[in-house]
Amino acid sequence: MAVTIKDIAKRANVATSTVSRVIQDSPKISEATKARVRKEMKALGYEPNFSAQSLANKMTQSIGIIMPDADVAIFQNPFFLESIRGISELANEKNFTMAIVTARTDEELLDRVKMMTRANRVDGFIILYSKSEDPVVDYLHNEKIPYTVIGKPQQYVNETTHVDNDNFQAGKDVTQYLIELGHKYIAYVGADVSRTVHKERVRGYREALHDAVLYADDSYILDSSFTNADLDSLFTLPTRPTAIIVGDDMYALPLQTMLSQMGFSLPEDCSLVSFNNLRIAEMLNPPLTSVDIDIFTLGYQAAKSLIEKILDPKEMTKHILVPHRIVERASSQRKTMENTTA
Structure with missing residues (x-):
């Protein structure tokens, strides 16, 4: 005769509903109870029938x-x-x-x-x-x-x-990081402000510049569809940027290529810092300083x-914040007299 959850419940001295919740790994069941029930399941060689359970619960899983x-x-x-x-x-x-x-x-x-x-x-x-x-x-x-x-x-x-x-704080942190390296003219390239994540990061960028009483003009911000002409306009401003925050690591590769074609050396002429810390960040030349958002x-x-x-439909609403950190690599450096302009 096949082993049922009733057999498991009897041996573990719990209700059959508790066994069902253990099978679903419900957070409402203590780890001690889960361990006891799973021990009995293993002892009896019980294999849960997830398809049948889904039908019973009217769930697709x-x-x-x-x-x-x-x-x-x-x-x-x-x-x-x-x-x-x-x-x-x-x-x-x-x-x-x-x-x-x-x-x-x-x-x-x-x-x-x-x-x-x-x-x-x-x-x-x-x-x-x-x-x-x-x-x-x-x-x-x-x-x-x-x-x-x-x-x-x-x-x-x-x-x-x-x-x-906390994308506002991430934008602020990365801007403050560049300010601490001595950069006063910091651009933001790849700002897709139709997306909330980028909108918040740009807001943090502006706040950090404001707090440091530094220049924060719209001419220093390019959206995600930036072109060579846009970069040329950025770098022919009366005071060109000595550092750029990139909205996403994926924008950094074409940006590096464009800057190289314009005759700029990185990070000597311009430091770069980006977001997401994707694998590509380590592969770029120079390797890219990036914000790891986990x-x-x-x-x-x-x-x-x-x-x-x-x-559990009654489960409370949650707002979960995952920490971020700046991973420093060779694309950013302290500003020296040699890369000071205007």
């Missing part, structure tokens, strides 16, 4: 991962790959599967999310971006579908579980929070 768009560049960006790796790590621990959701327009994305929820294909979603007036967020919130956001949400902030860095943990914590909400 699958989560949807909503990407910003379907452009090939998104899937080539290590930020998204690393955050999905963190999500996958936790999903595997909890015996959940994942489904990627992409589209080229907001309307198409909303239609796909609606289709997945109405067909009961997933139990909830992780949104890998944050922007204002998002119809997908409106839909999930109004339909009371579990979701978490990586980034600071722009809608229903107090009601939305999200995992983020992307893996962002994904892991987002998945953990979502699955906790799925297993």
Whole structure:
């Protein structure tokens, strides 16, 4: 006769509901109780039937991962790959599967999310971006579908579980780092202010310059579609920058190439500091000083929070901040008289 959870419950002296929660690794069950129940499961050779359990609980044990768009560049960006790796790590621990959701327009994305929820294909979603007036967020919130956001949400902030860095502080910290190296004219290149993360970092950048009573003009800020002509305009200002903050490591490679073509040596003529600390940062020449935002943990914590909400709809809303740190490499250096201009 096959072993059932009733057999496990009897041997472990717990309720059958407790055994079910242990199988789901519910945070509501103590580690001591989990250890006792798992010991009896192992002793009896019990293998949980996750498919049957999902049907009984009307759960799919699958989560949807909503990407910003379907452009090939998104899937080539290590930020998204690393955050999905963190999500996958936790999903595997909890015996959940994942489904990627992409589209080229907001309307198409909303239609796909609606289709997945109405067909009961997933139990909830992780949104890998944050922007204002998002119809997908409106839909999930109004339909009371579990979701978490990586980034600071722009809608229903107090009601939305999200995992983020303190991007305002990160922008401020990296600017202060360059100021401490003696730089007074600091540009910001690759500022995609349509995204909350970049908007907050630029706000921190401006605050740090303001606090230090340094120059903070819009001519020193270029968006993510910057060109050679834009850089040429930046470096022909009456006082050119001696340091640049780059919005993302992925922008640093073309930026380094452009600066080299313009005849600038790095970091002698211009220091560079970027964000995300992707592997490419170590491979650039010179290696790139970058802010490590612990992307893996962002994904892991987002998945953990979502699955906790799925297993217990009464789970409280969480706002989780993942620490950041500056990883110093050869692309930044103290400003000397030789690289002082104007």
